[in-house]
């Protein structure tokens with residue numbers, strides 16, 4: 001008589017059933033991705049990350065208020081898609097006379113196709129949907145930021161504040177799933193931090209994975225933790241298990257150094273992939289596996305970054321900021337970057353001779369360096385400001401728009417990094433050290 005082992009008696013566990021990935025969306029499984037980063041995740045940085053092998057890229061968090069009211073256009077010179085809005089700021093109106101609108105979000109419809117996730121900052125289910133609808137046709141997914149710990153985000157009920165208001169977070173995700181998935185056929189995901197205890201985190205994750213989302217990223221730090229504190233992995237396996245059980249992809253974030261490290265971590269803790277922020281900000285070639293050649297030098301990465309920045313007409317202030325992240329402080333050129341105000345100046349400083357012609361053209365379009373327009377005479381600027389001020393006040397009176405100040409405050413949200421901007425570099429951020 002044949003003996004029956006106990007394993008014969010137990011049926012094998014059912015194959016995990018995944019929350020279906022909508023046809024125009026993407027599965028986060030087996031992916032090493034670029035994290036959402038305000039300022040450091042603008043288009044040229046994302047293109048560079050993709051160049052080095054990032055599987056997906058998150059755009060910088062964009063607050064629903066700042067997205068709502070934007071106009072979508074295709075830049076005829078670059079073919080990039082740009083979401084623009086008129087600045088409500090008088091100074092901007094007075095000085096930016098040639099191009100009065102500001103670009104809130106810019107993407108590459110070809111190189112980022114099926115790779116770009118739009119991250120939204122929100123505290124309201126309907127506003128989230130209204131903002132997401134504007135961009136949903138151009139991206140492969142919508143992600144909700146539920147991890148930003150800074151007061152300017154949490155005081156508006158956004159970011160990490162949502163971890164303390166799970167009903168609201170669930171309502172936001174459910175509303176996005178209900179209104180975005182059927183119409184646009186892309187997935188919804190969320191990025192969270194750890195709560196203080198594993199049971200608290202587990203209870204939250206169990207609720208989130210039932211909302212219909214296709215992915216969840218866990219930043220392995222609690223809300224009060226500083227970016228320089230080591231990420232903690234104690235709860236990671238539990239979170240990955242809860243996600244897998246529910247068919248939701250789980251990405252690990254926090255102190256992931258490069259592609260190979262991300263894959264190892266995912267394997268060790270049962271996650272589906274990994275997300276990299278700080279290391280990718282410094283040198284996005286961290287997305288290239290050792291097998292494919294590994295990291296490039298900062299010079300090689302900077303040269304490619306400059307190419308992408310010029311190609312997409314990136315703002316000089318952002319380019320200069322990124323270069324301060326990518327060029328090591330010990331390098332002689334680091335200090336010299338202070339004086340650079342144009343693409344030609346940077347290309348000459350780094351001796352990237354091949355880029356000279358491209359830099360000239362970028363400067364011409366962006367009116368930098370030799371093409372900079374002389375400043376408007378003070379008297380004229382004042383006059384324009386006065387007129388704009390009067391017009392703006394009138395408009396507010398007519399529309400009863402008393403929330404403008406609040407909206408402006410919420411426009412730019414940066415999470416958690418202490419970005420130390422050397423005062424001497426004057427990258428146009430308005431403060432020597434920005435704690436974000």
Ligand SMILES: Cc1cc2nc3c(=O)[nH]c(=O)nc-3n(C[C@H](O)[C@H](O)[C@H](O)COP(=O)(O)O)c2cc1C
Nearest residue numbers: 035036037038060061219254255276277278415417
């Ligand atoms: C410059 C910077 C900007 C960031 N902006 C965002 C953001 O817009 N949205 C978000 O969810 N997280 C943001 N973060 C947090 C990162 O996405 C990531 O969760 C965190 O840095 C931990 O990953 P790391 O250890 O690889 O840096 C930002 C981080 C940095 C460094």
